[in-house]
Amino acid sequence: MNDAAKRKSNIIYWSSGIVSICGIIFEVLFGALGSYILGDGVTQYTLTISLFLTGMGIGASLSEKVMKHLILAFVWIEFGVAIIGGFSSFTMFGITAFAPSGTDALFLYSITILVGALTGFELPILIRKANEIGVELNRSTARVLFSDYAGGLIGGLMFAFFLRPQLGMVKSAFLVGCINVTVALIVLWLFRKEIRNFMVHALIGLGIFIVLIIGLFFGEATAFSFEQKMYKDPIMHMEESRYQKIILTQDTDEDVRLYLDGSLQFSSTDEYRYHEVLVHPTMSHADNHENVLILGGGDGIAAKEVLKYEDVEKITLVDLDPAVVELANTNKELLKLNEGALKNEKVEVKNTDAFEFLKETDDWFDVIIVDLPDPNNESLNKLYTKEFYSLVRNHSKPGGAIMVQATSPVFATEVYWTIAETVESTGLVTENLHVDVPSFGNWGFVLASRDPIDLDEIDITVPTRFLTNDLLPALASFGKDEDQQIEKSNGNKLELKPNTLIDPHLIQLYEKAWQNY
Helix, strand or coil: HHHHHHHHHHHHHHHHHHHHHHHHHHHHHHHHHHHHCCCCCHHHHHHHHHHHHHHHHHHHHCCCCCCCCHHHHHHHHHHHHHHHHHHHHHHHHHHHHHHHCCCHHHHHHHHHHHHHHHHHHHHHHHHHHHHHCCCHHHHHHHHHHHHHHHHHHHHEEEEEHHHHHHHHHHHHHHHHHHHHHHHHHHHHCCCCCHHEEEEEEEHHHHHHHHHHHHHHHHHHHHHHHHHHHHCCCCEEEEEECCCCCEEEEECCCCCCCEEEEEEEEEEEECHHHHHHHHHHHHHHHHCCCCEEEECCCCCCCCHHHHHHCCCCCCCEECCCCHHHHHHHHHHHHHHHHHHHHHHHEEEEEEEHHHHHHHHCCCCCCEEEEECCCCCCCHHHHHHHHHHHHHHHHCEEEEEEEEEEECCCCCCCCCHHHHHHHHEEEECCEEEEEEEECCCCCCEEEEEEECCCCHHHHHCCEEEEEEECCCCHHHCCCCCCCCCCCCCCCCECCCCCCCCCCCCCCCHHHHHHHHHHC
């Protein structure tokens, strides 16, 4: 093989590696879009991977019909990936904001198959071109596939640790599209002697590149206006952290709301109803308050309520996402709500997984408050399992108390009582509570302890806006349509079993319960 042929074959190997990086980024990007907009990350990523691989198979099969002009075929495939993938996130947010329900899912799954097909089309084309240049078939296949697989690893790491947290999903899509069309233009130039009407193809590619560059710099602002349609109030802060999308909204009446991956965490108009029930029955039932653990609660509001007790010596707050804690410590509206609680010298913040923290710590706590997001994916589900609550129990001192937020017994009756059953399965004594929070609806909690719980004996001694000693026992009364003894449509009682790591059935119950809300 002469030097010119070697250079061309090397170009093919480098091209296959780069487009593979782009392909895997689009694949995980589509999974992230589905998880954020459609919910249930495990289902969305499973569908994305399955559809993308199916598309690759279709593309690989169709590639055998291309008998000539292999380089030109590759160039136009890259143009297609660039324009479709580049505008994917932008279009997805627009469809979600304006199109009928279900259109967003149809669009996402369609482009996943389409981009997968184009990606699958590329590799056989490149292998055949390398073989045409003079590289032996076994060697060309091995080298192109190596570039493809190595590129896949790089692409996945880039999306997880750089693109999503630094650029977000809209800019990431446009940037990767720019890379695709750049590769196409470079290959087009280097093989220009083989291509008729070279300038026509080059100008088309340059036009696509300019459109994508415009999208890279201005598309996010337009997508922001699309996303604004998804929220009741104007967005005052939006960021993509390593773990989730953080949205803070505020209306003209100064109602501040925090959303994590689209799920409402609190409204400033009524958060006190939620947080007072979360904190004060627990603190009042516990014999001591010296050492308190809060799992979740990165907004700092639960910590503010705990700090009302003067005998508290230390609060350990464990929240996975440092971006939420940083926002709580810097945003003036959140600081007004949490009164700077996370900056208090008694509070120690640890940005780590709650499950791992409990596995590794040797500390025991007088009070444990579990203020975690709802179990709507696998990573959160593990924080609602018998294994997790056993760890919580094992770090609770004798005479201590535990409170778990447990979603709505009205909207998700089976979910609420399954959580209660799971906590009780660890040997803890439990008491079930619920309260109306206008921004959420009716919301449930599970109070747990090693010792018997008598709500009539609980004495709340700190200032509150809502909760009173007389009211507390009433929060343990449930209506017929929200009680675990509710009869299902077939006349049978709810059959509850603990949620475990091995049998994570709570996720399916959660999806079923909330699909109409």
